[in-house]
Amino acid sequence: MASSVVAFEILYKEYYVRVFGLCRRLLNSAMLAEDATQETFMRAFRSFSKFDGNQPFWHWIASIANHYCIDLLRQRTRMQNLFGNEQEEMEQIESPGPHALTTVIDSEDNKTLNAALADMPDKYRLPLVLAYFSEFSYDQIAVELGVSRNHVGVLLLRAKQHLRSRLVATPAGEV
Amino acid sequence: MGHLTDLQCSMYVDGALTSEQYNTLGDHLAGCTACQARLSVFKEDQGIIAIAMTNQTEVVPHMAPPKFKKPVGLREFAVANLLTGLLFWFAQFSSKAIFGELVVDGFSWLTSIFVPDVYDLALTTLLYFTNEGTVMIEAYSGFIVAAILAVAATWLLLYVVKSKQAFSFCLLTAVLGSGLALPQEASAIEHRRDHVTISSDETIDDTLLFTGETILVDGIVTGDLIAFGRRVVVTGTVNGNLIAFAESISISGEVSGTTINAGKTVEITDAILGGDFWGAGESVQISRESRITGNAVLGANRVSMQGEVGKDLTTGAETIELRGKVGEDMVAFGKSIKLLGDAGIVGDLTIHSVGEDSLSRSAESTVGGSIQFELHDLDGRSKNPYATFQFYGFQVLKLAAAFIIGYGLFMLFPAVRSATLNSGVTGFITAGVGLVALVSVPVILVLVAITVVGLPLTFFGFALWLLGLYLAKIIVAWLIGSMLFSDPDGERGVALPLISGLAIVTVAINIPFIGGVVSFVMTIVGIGMLVQWLITNYSRDAAIVR
Numbered sequence: 052m053a054s055s056v057v058a059f060e061i062l063y064k065e066y067y068v069r070v071f072g073l074c075r076r077l078l079n080s081a082m083l084a085e086d087a088t089q090e091t092f093m094r095a096f097r098s099f100s101k102f103d104g105n106q107p108f109w110h111w112i113a114s115i116a117n118h119y120c121i122d123l124l125r126q127r128t129r130m131q132n133l134f135g136n137e138q139e140e141m142e143q144i145e146s147p148g149p150h151a152l153t154t155v156i157d158s159e160d161n162k163t164l165n166a167a168l169a170d171m172p173d174k175y176r177l178p179l180v181l182a183y184f185s186e187f188s189y190d191q192i193a194v195e196l197g198v199s200r201n202h203v204g205v206l207l208l209r210a211k212q213h214l215r216s217r218l219v220a221t222p223a224g225e226v
Numbered sequence: 227m228g229h230l231t232d233l234q235c236s237m238y239v240d241g242a243l244t245s246e247q248y249n250t251l252g253d254h255l256a257g258c259t260a261c262q263a264r265l266s267v268f269k270e271d272q273g274i275i276a277i278a279m280t281n282q283t284e285v286v287p288h289m290a291p292p293k294f295k296k297p298v299g300l301r302e303f304a305v306a307n308l309l310t311g312l313l314f315w316f317a318q319f320s321s322k323a324i325f326g327e328l329v330v331d332g333f334s335w336l337t338s339i340f341v342p343d344v345y346d347l348a349l350t351t352l353l354y355f356t357n358e359g360t361v362m363i364e365a366y367s368g369f370i371v372a373a374i375l376a377v378a379a380t381w382l383l384l385y386v387v388k389s390k391q392a393f394s395f396c397l398l399t400a401v402l403g404s405g406l407a408l409p410q411e412a413s414a415i416e417h418r419r420d421h422v423t424i425s426s427d428e429t430i431d432d433t434l435l436f437t438g439e440t441i442l443v444d445g446i447v448t449g450d451l452i453a454f455g456r457r458v459v460v461t462g463t464v465n466g467n468l469i470a471f472a473e474s475i476s477i478s479g480e481v482s483g484t485t486i487n488a489g490k491t492v493e494i495t496d497a498i499l500g501g502d503f504w505g506a507g508e509s510v511q512i513s514r515e516s517r518i519t520g521n522a523v524l525g526a527n528r529v530s531m532q533g534e535v536g537k538d539l540t541t542g543a544e545t546i547e548l549r550g551k552v553g554e555d556m557v558a559f560g561k562s563i564k565l566l567g568d569a570g571i572v573g574d575l576t577i578h579s580v581g582e583d584s585l586s587r588s589a590e591s592t593v594g595g596s597i598q599f600e601l602h603d604l605d606g607r608s609k610n611p612y613a614t615f616q617f618y619g620f621q622v623l624k625l626a627a628a629f630i631i632g633y634g635l636f637m638l639f640p641a642v643r644s645a646t647l648n649s650g651v652t653g654f655i656t657a658g659v660g661l662v663a664l665v666s667v668p669v670i671l672v673l674v675a676i677t678v679v680g681l682p683l684t685f686f687g688f689a690l691w692l693l694g695l696y697l698a699k700i701i702v703a704w705l706i707g708s709m710l711f712s713d714p715d716g717e718r719g720v721a722l723p724l725i726s727g728l729a730i731v732t733v734a735i736n737i738p739f740i741g742g743v744v745s746f747v748m749t750i751v752g753i754g755m756l757v758q759w760l761i762t763n764y765s766r767d768a769a770i771v772r
Contacts, residue, residue: 056294063291071286076279081287089292096294164278182240183272183279189242200242208236211271 059096062108067092069109070116076180077120079169087123091116113185117195124173167217175210178203230254230261239268422455426462433466441472443479450483458489467501475507484520492526494518494533510543514550538573548591555595560584565591578602625732629725632700636720642759643704643720657747660698660754667691698752699735699745703727705755 070091074084095102095115102111168176181187181195193200230238230251237243238251255261422436426444433449441455443462450466458472460479467483475489482500492505494512502520510526512518516533521540524531529543534551542559548569555573563577565587574595577585582599636643671687704720707727735745 059294060291067289067291068286071289072280085287085289088289093292093294164274168278179275180279183276189237189240204233204237204240204242207240208233211236211268211275212232214275215271 059092059099063092066109066112070112073113073116073180073184074120076168076184077117077177078123079173079176083123087116087120091119094119110185110187113187114191114195117181117185117187121177121195124177163218164214167214170217171210171213175206175213178206179210182207229258230264235261235265235268238265239272424462512550562586565593567591571595574598576600621732621736625725625728628700628703628728628732631696632704632724632728633720635697635700636704636724642701643708656754656758657751658754659757660750660752663694663753663757664750667694694753694756695749698749698756699731700724700728700752701755702748702752703731706730 067088071084071088074087074091075081078084078087091112095112102108168179171179178192178196181192182189187195189200189203192203196203198206234243234247234251238248243251255265421440421442422438423442424430424434424445424447428445430445430447430449432447434447434451434453436451436453436455438455440457441453441459443451443453443458443460443464446463446465448465450469451460451464452469453472454470455472456474458470458475460468460470460477460481463480463482465482468477468481468485468487470477470487470489472489474491474493475487476493476495477485477487477497477499478495480498480500484501484504485499486504488506490508492507492510494503494505494516496513496515498516499518499520503518503522503524505523506525508526509528509530510524511530512522512533514532517536518533519536521537522531522535524539524541524543526543528545528547529541530547530549531539531541532549534553536553538554539548539552539556541557544561546558546560546563548556548563548565548571549567550569552571552573555576556571557576557578559578561579561584563579563585565571565585567588567590569588569591571592572594575593575597577598578600579585579602581601585597585599667687668691671684671691674684674687704724704727707723707725707730710726710730711723731748735741735748737744
């Protein structure tokens with residue numbers, strides 16, 4: 052019992068910054084993210100016996116954090132269909148060719164990009180965070196969000212486009 | 227094929243295409259520089275987003291690790307509850323055995339030998355307290371009140387002004403205050419030790435409270451008369467209420483208000499009682515010439531009622547003799563009820579007794595209304611349900627029924643097995659949800675029923691609600707059983723955990739004294755689990771695998 056607590060505290064120190072970062076991105080609020088981080092670790096500790104040593108610890112704890120944060124967002128928005136309709140999203144895909152983000156924010160620090168991420172609607176931010184922060188595959192994201200695999204692809208593309216349009220519309224310094 | 231779409235580009239760089247798709251797109255990309263350029267833009271974006279995503283621009287707050295504690299498992303929870311229940315049961319059983327049987331029986335045996343009369347003892351105590359005790363209590367209570375006030379004031383002042391002067395001031399005030407608060411003897415109550423007499427030519431224009439050995443009231447009291455003594459005799463007139471407590475009470479005067487008498491013997495002789503009469507004692511006798519205008523309530527070992535009651539007569543006694551008249555109904559609780567002479571009851575006669583042979587009546591007696599018997603077991607000891615074979619047979623039958631229904635439920639809806647009670651606060655929330663469901667559903671259904679259109683819905687809802695009540699305990703039983711077997715999802719079979727859980731629940735809800743509470747708690751927890759399970763399983767996107 053005591054040794055498992057010590058072991059888990061080591062894991063906590065190792066991973067809490069990263070878990071916090073994930074929750075911060077998912078929830079868009081540092082305050083909520085702090086609570087979410089603690090809750091994630093509490094839940095992880097409670098079901099530590101179910102942890103499969105063959106998979107990376109990060110994937111396991113990240114999926115617990117994802118569950119928790121998405122639940123929280125669902126409760127907050129009181130909206131079951133958080134991720135819209137695949138067809139509608141498809142139709143919203145902008146036709147003009149992409150401008151590379153590099154051309155827009157080449158000389159800028161990450162502030163502009165962070166602000167753009169924070170501004171993004173939940174339905175685009177969540178898949179983007181799961182794909183690029185949690186490093187989940189499309190299939191894992193689909194399961195996590197309860198949408199189809201293709202829907203995930205559309206949402207991710209929309210997210211990238213959203214970032215671009217946001218950054219092009221708001222040149223550096225105005226954020 | 228044509229140029230790559232944005233979606234294809236995006237999925238291409240995310241590595242989310244199938245090998246087949248990669249081959250097809252690869253063929254096109256090899257010969258299309260425009261698509262190659264677009265793809266490289268997506269690749270650059272991907273790198274930047276990934277870096278930006280993990281780059282913290284704000285400082286990560288330092289967070290101490292939370293207190294990692296393993297939640298108390300339901301097995302421990304169940305065992306602890308059972309142990310508590312058994313402990314309670316044992317404590318109550320032994321206290322009943324010790325105090326209910328041993329002490330009381332011993333005491334009554336002792337008093338039958340040493341104490342000549344319980345009334346005597348009670349009266350001596352009462353007289354002592356009314357004569358000496360009140361003064362004592364007043365003196366002390368004055369001092370106590372003053373002390374409490376002084377302490378409170380001191381605390382307040384010390385709190386507000388933290389200085390030594392304030393403290394000294396308070397101390398001085400407290401000493402002075404407690405001195406002043408020492409009471410003078412209350413003048414409103416007249417204490418006389420031995421004999422109190424209001425002679426026939428005296429009129430008291432006030433409420434009188436007497437305590438004394440013998441109290442004789444022959445004069446007129448315009449207010450209420452309250453008398454405690456060994457012997458109370460009222461031959462005069464009381465315009466208010468008469469309340470008397472004494473070893474022997476004799477009233478032959480006139481009382482306008484309510485009369486309340488309690489004593490070893492209560493005799494109403496040739497009296498006129500204007501209001502209701504409440505009499506209690508070892509024997510209560512009301513003579514032939516007496517008249518009670520209102521209702522009479524008499525409780526005694528032996529009641530002899532020869533006078534007249536204007537309204538209802540309610541009596542509880544071992545022996546009840548009625549020779550007089552009852553203006554309205556009569557209700558009698560007793561072993562032997564006799565209607566003697568020309569006794570008459572205008573209304574109904576209701577008899578609560580052991581058998582119909584407890585009533586004996588003379589040929590001349592009349593009952594205007596009907597005679598009803600309510601038969602009771604007057605032995606005073608209710609039957610012990612745990613001592614009968616039927617009880618256990620019935621429990622086994624109930625257990626079997628619950629098992630069959632529960633087994634069917636978990637087989638038809640395996641998902642219900644996953645309904646869980648989380649530990650700690652969540653457990654309380656589950657119970658809270660159950661309580662709310664238990665209370666609110668009938669209320670809502672009644673509201674729906676009022677709209678008439680909703681009547682079928684209400685019936686359906688009530689049926690569901692009752693079903694929920696029944697299933698609640700089965701689900702709790704399943705939970706306990708599956709925890710005992712450490713098989714939360716019933717992978718190793720449903721029957722054994724279910725029957726074990728049901729057995730535990732059946733025993734728990736039949737524990738004497740606390741079984742009702744256990745049953746109630748289990749019901750609300752079970753309903754809460756059911757409701758929460760329904761909410762989590764049917765309100766979310768079914769695709770989210772939990």
